[in-house]
Amino acid sequence: MTRTITVPPDAQLAPMLRAYAESVAARRRHFMFGLTILAAAVALSAVGIEIDPGLFWAKLGNFTSYFDRLLHLDTGALVWTDPGEWFWGLRRWLRLLGETLLMAYVGTLTGAVLAFLGCFLCSRNLMRSAVLRMVVRRLLEICRTVPDIVFALIFVIAFGLGALPGVLALAIHTTGALGKLFAEVVENIDMRPVDGIAATGGSWFAQVRFGAVPQVLSNFASYAVLRFEINVRGAAVLGFVGAGGIGEELIVAIRKFFYSDVSAILLMLVVCVMLIDTLSERLRHGLLAMEARR
Numbered sequence: 001m002t003r004t005i006t007v008p009p010d011a012q013l014a015p016m017l018r019a020y021a022e023s024v025a026a027r028r029r030h031f032m033f034g035l036t037i038l039a040a041a042v043a044l045s046a047v048g049i050e051i052d053p054g055l056f057w058a059k060l061g062n063f064t065s066y067f068d069r070l071l072h073l074d075t076g077a078l079v080w081t082d083p084g085e086w087f088w089g090l091r092r093w094l095r096l097l098g099e100t101l102l103m104a105y106v107g108t109l110t111g112a113v114l115a116f117l118g119c120f121l122c123s124r125n126l127m128r129s130a131v132l133r134m135v136v137r138r139l140l141e142i143c144r145t146v147p148d149i150v151f152a153l154i155f156v157i158a159f160g161l162g163a164l165p166g167v168l169a170l171a172i173h174t175t176g177a178l179g180k181l182f183a184e185v186v187e188n189i190d191m192r193p194v195d196g197i198a199a200t201g202g203s204w205f206a207q208v209r210f211g212a213v214p215q216v217l218s219n220f221a222s223y224a225v226l227r228f229e230i231n232v233r234g235a236a237v238l239g240f241v242g243a244g245g246i247g248e249e250l251i252v253a254i255r256k257f258f259y260s261d262v263s264a265i266l267l268m269l270v271v272c273v274m275l276i277d278t279l280s281e282r283l284r285h286g287l288l289a290m291e292a293r294r
Contacts, residue, residue: 069259070259070260070262070263070266071263072259072260073085073086073260074260079260079263079264085260086260086263086264087264089249089261089264090264092249093246093249093264093265093268094268096245096246096248096249097245097246097268097269097272099163099244099245099246100232100235100236100239100244100245100246100247101232101235101272102163103163103166103167103170103231103235103238103243103244103245104170104228104231104232104234104235105228106167106170106171107166107167107168107169107170107171107174107231107235108170108174108224108227108228108231110167110171110174110175111170111171111172111173111174111175111177111178111227112174112178112220112224112227114171114175114179115140115174115175115176115177115178115179115181115182116182116220118136118139118140118175118179119178119179119182119183119185119186120186120208120212121133121136122136122137122140122179122183123183123186123187124187125186125187125189125191125194126186126194126204126207126208126212136179137183140175140176140179140180140183141176142176143172143173143175143176143177143179144173144175144176144177144179144180145176146172146173147173148169148170148172148173148234148238149169149237149238149240149241151168151169151172151173152165152166152168152169152238152241152243153241155168155169155243156241156242156243161242161243161244162242162243162244163243163244163245164244165238165242165243165244166235166238166239166243166244166245169238169243170231170234170235170238173234174227174231177227178223178224178227181223182216182220182223185216185219185220185223186212186216189212189215189216190215191211193210193211193212193214193215194207194211194212195211196211197210197211222284225280225283225284226280226284228276228280229273229276229277229280232272232273232276233273235247236250236269239251246265246268246269249261249265250262250265250266250269253265
């Protein structure tokens with residue numbers, strides 16, 4: 001069966017083509033106008049923060065040459081030509097990397113527990129007291145607004161060098177970040193189970209325990225796993241201020257210009273984070289699939 005295509009006469013086709021061309025031209029003008037505004041905003045921002053394009057261009061070679069130095073041993077040979085020399089401190093670095101992972105794990109677990117306890121107190125659909133909601137929300141905002149590295153500096157002064165300041169800093173920042181995410185999940189639950197428990201005379205804790213918690217556990221676990229990924233990277237940076245982990249070794253290598261050591265430690269961090277991202281992504285997808293099947 002053949003289909004025939006009806007072509008309108010030129011008298012009807014010409015206005016249609018003209019309207020289409022005008023529409024395309026208008027979209028192009030809007031795009032160029034938006035691009036011009038964006039470029040002007042970027043230029044004004046650069047002037048406001050005193051960025052010097054000439055200095056950037058003049059120093060660009062230092063940036064690229066640094067990466068070239070990272071790829072050479074002290075003997076001048078490329079790092080992958082002598083893996084034994086490149087990873088001479090592998091045993092020590094693995095121990096410090098394990099310390100970083102444990103810092104991220106303990107900090108994430110502690111922060112997730114505190115966020116779990118606080119999210120129900122600041123949820124509009126579960127907590128009737130506006131004052132308590134406001135207080136808890138402000139506390140969570142303080143926890144996540146102050147950078148974890150600032151908390152780490154404070155705790156290093158209080159408790160000295162080591163992993164404890166890093167764990168405390170990660171735990172506090174994780175509490176604020178996960179508390180907000182958990183509260184948003186709670187505020188989007190189906191309230192019918194909660195209302196049913198309340199109608200039978202159940203206490204507020206019973207409403208939360210049997211009406212809200214079963215609906216949010218998988219999402220909570222998914223967010224906690226995602227936060228663990230972030231905290232692994234954060235724990236490495238906290239070592240720069242003496243808060244334990246592989247970061248201490250990395251900052252020492254950077255300051256002493258041990259370029260091959262820097263590249264070896266960075267490679268270990270990248271591989272570790274990639275593995276964690278892959279495993280946690282599969283775990284998160286599995287948890288979300290379980291939630292979708294309910």
